[in-house]
Amino acid sequence: MDSQGFREAAISSIDEIISYYDNIGTREVVSTVEPGYLRKLLPSEAPDQGEPWADIQKDIEAKIMPGITHWQHPGFHAFFPCATSYPSILGELYSAALSGACFNWICSPAVTELETVVLDWLAKLLGLPECYLSPGPTRGGGVIQGSASEAVLTAMVAARDKYLRETIPAELDGHDREDTIAHKRSRMVALATSATHSSTKKAAIILGVRFITIPVRAADGYALTAPVLAAALADCRARKLEPFFLTATLGTTDTCAVDDFAGITSALADFSPAGSPGEVWVHVDAAYAGAALVCPEVQTATNIAQVASFHSFDMNMHKWLLTNFDASCLYVRDRSWFVQALTINQAVYNNTASDGGLVTDYREWQIPLGRRFRSLKIWFVLRSYGAEGLRAYIRRTTKLGEEFANWIRDRPDLFEILTGPSFALTVFRMVGKSGEGEASSSSSDEEERNALTRTLYETVNRSGKMWVTSTVLEGRFGIRMMTGVRTTEQEHVEAAFKALVDAAEEIHTS
Numbered sequence: 001m002d003s004q005g006f007r008e009a010a011i012s013s014i015d016e017i018i019s020y021y022d023n024i025g026t027r028e029v030v031s032t033v034e035p036g037y038l039r040k041l042l043p044s045e046a047p048d049q050g051e052p053w054a055d056i057q058k059d060i061e062a063k064i065m066p067g068i069t070h071w072q073h074p075g076f077h078a079f080f081p082c083a084t085s086y087p088s089i090l091g092e093l094y095s096a097a098l099s100g101a102c103f104n105w106i107c108s109p110a111v112t113e114l115e116t117v118v119l120d121w122l123a124k125l126l127g128l129p130e131c132y133l134s135p136g137p138t139r140g141g142g143v144i145q146g147s148a149s150e151a152v153l154t155a156m157v158a159a160r161d162k163y164l165r166e167t168i169p170a171e172l173d174g175h176d177r178e179d180t181i182a183h184k185r186s187r188m189v190a191l192a193t194s195a196t197h198s199s200t201k202k203a204a205i206i207l208g209v210r211f212i213t214i215p216v217r218a219a220d221g222y223a224l225t226a227p228v229l230a231a232a233l234a235d236c237r238a239r240k241l242e243p244f245f246l247t248a249t250l251g252t253t254d255t256c257a258v259d260d261f262a263g264i265t266s267a268l269a270d271f272s273p274a275g276s277p278g279e280v281w282v283h284v285d286a287a288y289a290g291a292a293l294v295c296p297e298v299q300t301a302t303n304i305a306q307v308a309s310f311h312s313f314d315m316n317m318h319k320w321l322l323t324n325f326d327a328s329c330l331y332v333r334d335r336s337w338f339v340q341a342l343t344i345n346q347a348v349y350n351n352t353a354s355d356g357g358l359v360t361d362y363r364e365w366q367i368p369l370g371r372r373f374r375s376l377k378i379w380f381v382l383r384s385y386g387a388e389g390l391r392a393y394i395r396r397t398t399k400l401g402e403e404f405a406n407w408i409r410d411r412p413d414l415f416e417i418l419t420g421p422s423f424a425l426t427v428f429r430m431v432g433k434s435g436e437g438e439a440s441s442s443s444s445d446e447e448e449r450n451a452l453t454r455t456l457y458e459t460v461n462r463s464g465k466m467w468v469t470s471t472v473l474e475g476r477f478g479i480r481m482m483t484g485v486r487t488t489e490q491e492h493v494e495a496a497f498k499a500l501v502d503a504a505e506e507i508h509t510s
Helices: 003-020 036-040 052-065 086-097 108-125 148-167 174-187 201-205 225-237 261-271 289-294 296-301 304-309 335-341 375-409 442-463 488-509
Strands: 141-143 188-193 209-214 240-247 283-285 312-316 329-334 415-422 425-430 467-475 476-484
Touching: 003 052, 003 174, 003 261, 086 174, 086 188, 086 375, 108 141, 108 289, 108 329, 108 375, 141 148, 148 174, 148 188, 148 201, 148 240, 148 283, 148 312, 148 329, 148 335, 174 188, 188 201, 188 225, 201 209, 201 240, 209 225, 225 240, 225 261, 240 261, 261 283, 289 296, 289 312, 289 375, 296 304, 329 335, 375 415, 375 425, 375 476, 415 476, 425 442, 442 476, 442 488
Parallel strands: 188 209, 188 240, 240 283, 283 312
Antiparallel strands: 141 329, 312 329, 415 425, 425 476, 467 476
């Protein structure tokens, strides 16, 4: 394909993408293909001769689209958004054109420097404390990771290294040091709640350290509180275990609960004072709800200033902030924690700027070596929408969630809310056929409501017009309804509610 062929193919592809978005609501939300469908449609080997772009492009609609679940569909109310926007797509286009591994500053100075600048922009928009900004080489700063799971793993690696460095006597060396480290690692524990994303447990498995789950309850809004954390820490100490890492959450996956940051700080101060050797590293997972911090009222409500006493913070622009996957923004209070844990030098990486400590090399802030020019799409989105445009989007989709919750409350004969609305998410379930909600809580009533709710969940998802996901909260089966997708408008939420009501009424009368 020469430049003229690329021009024609690109114009045709852009037109097709625009048409896709203009008509996305006419498609069914979830793919209904059978496993292995694509192997039956494609040849068993790559072609010997190149094919015309027109033939390749036809297969996007004919063969690929049937296997796509449309995350940008206005009826997508499942999980959380996986955002995109036209400025973000353009950022990906330029990133692909300027392709490079870009692990060192010298590999493409603009790649490193734009990332530093736009992540500082974002930190200020989110109201993060100044310690997470990067004005100098000894301060904190941000780095773009592939996902929140990758961010948790990166933070835990740094936390493990920091904890061992601070608690192993410096005079030990050789086999004695290795044996001491091995013994201590067998006692080190990463902590998270039963509402925390599974990525913390997965990171602990990868690193070969223990993991303990702290139960959270409906009575606390499924948030981690000071008394609960203090009890877990005391239990670790009684068992001679050494907590070194805790994930606190701003917007849990199941319910969008926000942990008690001030309470966590207080409990940890009693257990391991800040700055002391072997302090517990606190990582804030704000993968989804962190986007809402662009709104000053959310910064106040979540007490975001409290994270100044924590160690790292991560949010995904690719969930609720109009930037396509992947764009997980990880901030650290002291960049040396990443650099000391993750720097492995080879002669081939040497260059004057890096060797002189004049620049940031993001390879020292992440698990992989190479990296893409992901900051371009963040730059394009922040400039295209501006702070006010992003706030308007968050507030609009949050309001849709609040309106949906109000409609649910207006039908107590059919539904009850389990949690929310919180950050455009409401978790609800059906009441029993007697119309009783929380007032009736016998095991048989719970079983009936779980069965009815599961039937409702399966019924509306079969329609192809909308997609919701489920959760189980203390034995109660609930439906998660999320309204954060960019294309979702009030008419779509009204249609979803009507579909839920119609199905629930039919289930109650059957």
